Amino acid sequence: MATRKEVAELAGVSEATVSRVFNGVGPLKEATRRKVLEAAQRLGYHPNAIAQSFALGRSGNVGVVLPHVPKVHLFSAYYFAEILSGIGEALRENGRDMLVLLRSPDEEPGYAQLFRTRKIDACIVLGARDVPQQLAALRELRQEGMPFCLVNQRYDGERFSVVDADHVQGSYEATKHLVELGYRRIAFMNGSPEYSNSRDRLLGYRRALAEAGLEPPPGGLLEGNYSRTSGLAAAVRVGELRSSGLEAVVCANDRMAIGLVQGLRERGVAAGQDIAVVGYDDSDAARLCDPPLTSVSVPFYEMGRTAALRLLAAAQQSGAQAAEPFAATLPTKLVVRSSAVRRGGM
Amino acid sequence: MATRKEVAELAGVSEATVSRVFNGVGPLKEATRRKVLEAAQRLGYHPNAIAQSFALGRSGNVGVVLPHVPKVHLFSAYYFAEILSGIGEALRENGRDMLVLLRSPDEEPGYAQLFRTRKIDACIVLGARDVPQQLAALRELRQEGMPFCLVNQRYDGERFSVVDADHVQGSYEATKHLVELGYRRIAFMNGSPEYSNSRDRLLGYRRALAEAGLEPPPGGLLEGNYSRTSGLAAAVRVGELRSSGLEAVVCANDRMAIGLVQGLRERGVAAGQDIAVVGYDDSDAARLCDPPLTSVSVPFYEMGRTAALRLLAAAQQSGAQAAEPFAATLPTKLVVRSSAVRRGGM
Numbered sequence: 285m286a287t288r289k290e291v292a293e294l295a296g297v298s299e300a301t302v303s304r305v306f307n308g309v310g311p312l313k314e315a316t317r318r319k320v321l322e323a324a325q326r327l328g329y330h331p332n333a334i335a336q337s338f339a340l341g342r343s344g345n346v347g348v349v350l351p352h353v354p355k356v357h358l359f360s361a362y363y364f365a366e367i368l369s370g371i372g373e374a375l376r377e378n379g380r381d382m383l384v385l386l387r388s389p390d391e392e393p394g395y396a397q398l399f400r401t402r403k404i405d406a407c408i409v410l411g412a413r414d415v416p417q418q419l420a421a422l423r424e425l426r427q428e429g430m431p432f433c434l435v436n437q438r439y440d441g442e443r444f445s446v447v448d449a450d451h452v453q454g455s456y457e458a459t460k461h462l463v464e465l466g467y468r469r470i471a472f473m474n475g476s477p478e479y480s481n482s483r484d485r486l487l488g489y490r491r492a493l494a495e496a497g498l499e500p501p502p503g504g505l506l507e508g509n510y511s512r513t514s515g516l517a518a519a520v521r522v523g524e525l526r527s528s529g530l531e532a533v534v535c536a537n538d539r540m541a542i543g544l545v546q547g548l549r550e551r552g553v554a555a556g557q558d559i560a561v562v563g564y565d566d567s568d569a570a571r572l573c574d575p576p577l578t579s580v581s582v583p584f585y586e587m588g589r590t591a592a593l594r595l596l597a598a599a600q601q602s603g604a605q606a607a608e609p610f611a612a613t614l615p616t617k618l619v620v621r622s623s624a625v626r627r628g629g630m
Numbered sequence: 631m632a633t634r635k636e637v638a639e640l641a642g643v644s645e646a647t648v649s650r651v652f653n654g655v656g657p658l659k660e661a662t663r664r665k666v667l668e669a670a671q672r673l674g675y676h677p678n679a680i681a682q683s684f685a686l687g688r689s690g691n692v693g694v695v696l697p698h699v700p701k702v703h704l705f706s707a708y709y710f711a712e713i714l715s716g717i718g719e720a721l722r723e724n725g726r727d728m729l730v731l732l733r734s735p736d737e738e739p740g741y742a743q744l745f746r747t748r749k750i751d752a753c754i755v756l757g758a759r760d761v762p763q764q765l766a767a768l769r770e771l772r773q774e775g776m777p778f779c780l781v782n783q784r785y786d787g788e789r790f791s792v793v794d795a796d797h798v799q800g801s802y803e804a805t806k807h808l809v810e811l812g813y814r815r816i817a818f819m820n821g822s823p824e825y826s827n828s829r830d831r832l833l834g835y836r837r838a839l840a841e842a843g844l845e846p847p848p849g850g851l852l853e854g855n856y857s858r859t860s861g862l863a864a865a866v867r868v869g870e871l872r873s874s875g876l877e878a879v880v881c882a883n884d885r886m887a888i889g890l891v892q893g894l895r896e897r898g899v900a901a902g903q904d905i906a907v908v909g910y911d912d913s914d915a916a917r918l919c920d921p922p923l924t925s926v927s928v929p930f931y932e933m934g935r936t937a938a939l940r941l942l943a944a945a946q947q948s949g950a951q952a953a954e955p956f957a958a959t960l961p962t963k964l965v966v967r968s969s970a971v972r973r974g975g976m
Binding site: 344352354357358359362364365366370376381382383403574585 | 700706708722731
């Protein structure tokens with residue numbers, strides 16, 4: 285591999301000039317620049333990107349933090365896969381690479397360290413939760429002026445950049461749809477309230493019930509962890525509630541809804557016929573499962589793309605503008621299928 | 631942020647000693663090392679990872695090259711999602727991060743450049759094809775002794791490290807299963823022969839037919855591109871072949887099989903009843919679709935994990951050992967569901 289010295293000799297310039305060309309610093313004549321680049325190309329000279337990044341103070345990498353749980357096939361979850369696809373597309377368009385950072389929810393997040401050590405220039409945090417440790421790590425990033433963005437998670441009262449979906453509206457429409465189909469006793473199976481998007485969904489559910497003069501039925505606020513198995517486990521409780529008149533369940537994601545449908549089937553209860561079930565996310569599985577799920581479509585791909593594009597734009601600003609956090613809320617949309625049909629039509 | 635000088639003063643050592651501690655070079659007393667680390671911690675000193683990587687000659691990042699196609703939600707494909715999950719798990723266990731490199735199949739791959747510029751220390755290439763440009767780029771990596779590994783792709787006659795699945799056996803068992811169910815006229819819908827795993831599947835299909843004294847029916851070798859839409863499009867041809875006696879189709883992945891099932895349904899032909907269809911991959915969709923697909927389970931997650939672990943082990947070797955490529959072939963397994971039932975039982 286050619287050295288800087290050889291390039292300098294062939295181009296008839298000093299080694300410092302070669303460095304200036306590759307680091308993009310200092311005033312340079314266009315002719316000089318071209319001479320150096322031609323010599324570098326002829327000799328197969330490749331400036332060291334790390335040394336170069338060091339000089340420029342950046343790596344060209346955008347970090348994406350994902351919550352690591354052992355044995356969970358994280359990339360296979362529709363939610364993360366779609367957001368990552370959107371981020372990947374936007375980063376590629378902008379010549380950046382994606383550094384995937386799997387961090388356990390139980391370990392010190394240490395986001396700021398990733399910037400200080402210049403592994404990344406900017407950062408998108410997925411699956412963050414509203415717990416003190418995580419909040420402190422994000423506040424540190426904010427205080428140090430390191431560009432980052434949250435997806436699908438807000439922290440009330442904090443000035444963090446966020447790209448979110450309108451989950452209040454999504455959950456409101458799902459619940460209202462059931463009310464319009466004639467259901468009165470409608471339960472809600474949520475994920476952990478440590479996620480702002482869980483709290484948003486609960487809000488939308490309650491709002492739709494209140495508008496119809498209804499309340500959650502006794503024992504009708506269930507909690508899972510967004511996994512299929514937690515939906516499967518909830519089938520026992522839902523089966524019991526049915527005998528006291530429960531007619532429908534809104535689930536906070538498709539995986540829990542699919543688990544619930546499977547668990548009910550094992551107990552001889554047919555979703556779509558004996559009880560109405562609505563999912564959330566409109567994943568591939570919602571279309572494919574039996575019965576196909578009425579669900580709420582969330583533009584995860586667009587959310588990832590928007591987060592990356594807004595973040596890269598923000599990272600190029602400086603001063604007061606750079607300090608101003610951005611926020612975007614993308615619309616959700618109800619998709620009607622056959623897991624919830626008109627009451628009496630059952 | 632504290633400087634190296636301040637750490638040196640507090641620890642009572644030279645700045646060079648501080649550097650040696652953080653770069654892990656040279657002989658050092660354990661007591662000295664501890665003094666420096668304590669001083670660094672008290673002062674909140676963070677050595678610059680890029681500068682440090684530069685000194686050590688590594689980034690701590692393992693690259694994963696993925697074929698980029700605009701608008702395709704790559705991470706949402708079961709195939710890539712599972713392999714990435716396995717790679718991610720193994721890298722995390724070893725304290726490495728994953729640099730995702732989306733590269734268009736039409737652009738110069740330039741793998742070697744990623745090493746030369748020290749963006750990555752080792753590299754896993756997914757979705758590689760047997761085309762001259764890609765082969766040349768991989769040969770360059772091999773010649774320069776840069777550690778890399780292919781997943782699910784072999785190049786005959788090349789000494790590249792590969793982790794693969796036994797697709798000859800997988801396809802053989804899928805076809806043999808149909809023969810045992812009483813089918814004689816069995817078509818095969820493959821992906822591009824630019825993938826060695828497509829050629830392997832064809833081999834297994836032909837072997838099972840030959841053992842039963844059968845041949846592919848006329849026009850019965852179809853080609854798609856592993857997408858659902860290519861399966862959907864093939865339904866026209868399969869419909870025509872049915873009128874000349876076609877009884878069953880083995881598909882080289884589930885997505886094409888699902889597209890084919892949907893396309894046949896639009897034409898009034900029920901898979902599982904009017905024609906037998908077998909998929910490949912045993913993705914979530916295979917379980918969920920209607921009818922549930924008989925398919926071939928491929929341990930993609932384990933393949934990703936194995937590739938990362940073997941690669942990291944190989945990258946730590948030197949000399950003749952490091953030059954020796956590794957190879958692993960993981961077993962596949964037929965999973966029987968209801969898209970192909972006993973002939974006559976239809």
